[in-house]
Amino acid sequence: MVMKQSYAVFVFVTVLSTAALAASGKQPAPPGAFEGAPPQYTRFSAPELMRGFLVLSFGSDLLIGAKPRGLRRFNHPIRIAVTGGGSVDRTEAMRNVVADYAAKVSNLHLSITPDAASADIALRLIDEKDFTAALQAAFGAKVTKTFVRRTNPQCMTSVKSDADGAIVHSVTFVIVDKGDDVFLDCAYHELLHAFGLSNHDQHNPWTTLNQQRRVGYLSIYDRALLTLLYDPRIQPGMTAKQVRATLPRVIQDLGLATPDQRK
Numbered sequence: 001m002v003m004k005q006s007y008a009v010f011v012f013v014t015v016l017s018t019a020a021l022a023a024s025g026k027q028p029a030p031p032g033a034f035e036g037a038p039p040q041y042t043r044f045s046a047p048e049l050m051r052g053f054l055v056l057s058f059g060s061d062l063l064i065g066a067k068p069r070g071l072r073r074f075n076h077p078i079r080i081a082v083t084g085g086g087s088v089d090r091t092e093a094m095r096n097v098v099a100d101y102a103a104k105v106s107n108l109h110l111s112i113t114p115d116a117a118s119a120d121i122a123l124r125l126i127d128e129k130d131f132t133a134a135l136q137a138a139f140g141a142k143v144t145k146t147f148v149r150r151t152n153p154q155c156m157t158s159v160k161s162d163a164d165g166a167i168v169h170s171v172t173f174v175i176v177d178k179g180d181d182v183f184l185d186c187a188y189h190e191l192l193h194a195f196g197l198s199n200h201d202q203h204n205p206w207t208t209l210n211q212q213r214r215v216g217y218l219s220i221y222d223r224a225l226l227t228l229l230y231d232p233r234i235q236p237g238m239t240a241k242q243v244r245a246t247l248p249r250v251i252q253d254l255g256l257a258t259p260d261q262r263k
């Protein structure tokens with residue numbers, strides 16, 4: 001009987017601690033989001049940020065070439081070229097998305113260039129019907145077939161990195177003719193990939209990189225992950241072990257996590 005009671009108390013305490021650590025501060029989608037965009041949580045614990053970062057910055061849907069050693073990201077200011085196209089003119093809207101990233105994650109040192117040939121990220125706006133042909137032209141028929149069969153993508157990003165994890169070039173296709181929600185979701189989602197968060201996580205309820213979700217804005221959570229990726233202490237090529245050792249300090253210094261209320 002005594003044993004049973006103390007066990008019950010233990011469970012109660014555990015539930016309280018979990019509640020104190022869980023994502024909180026729910027807010028509606030910010031201005032500019034599409035009609036019906038989901039609300040977001042605005043406060044996260046350090047473990048919640050760690051978990052998302054480790055899953056989303058390592059791995060990808062399709063890997064071609066040598067297995068990368070560790071983290072991928074640009075190691076210099078990023079210039080992006082937006083090439084308009086398709087039946088709905090969304091060039092200005094796409095530039096606004098780029099400006100949003102540039103303003104909210106200053107370490108990207110992100111700017112728009114008119115010169116697609118020399119850009120670090122080549123982003124093209126296209127209609128859905130031209131998607132497969134555009135992929136074939138950019139990556140060849142074989143890669144396109146494998147990729148389409150495996151992932152049935154609506155938009156896509158390819159990230160080329162060197163052996164040390166530094167991204168050399170990203171290519172992104174965003175669909176413009178399937179409504180505001182598809183466009184904005186693709187635009188924000190694919191740019192996260194282009195910057196180096198190349199994986200998905202269908203079990204993470206906060207990220208845009210969960211393919212079960214349609215978000216269409218830069219959430220506080222994804223902004224935090226990208227801010228971590230581009231902190232000077234987080235370097236291309238770092239292994240998961242190195243990231244695990246470094247990240248808690250960076251999260252703390254940047255004040256990205258809600259303080260642990262048990263302390």
Ligand SMILES: [Zn+2]
Nearest residue numbers: 189193200209
């Ligand atoms: Zn994706």
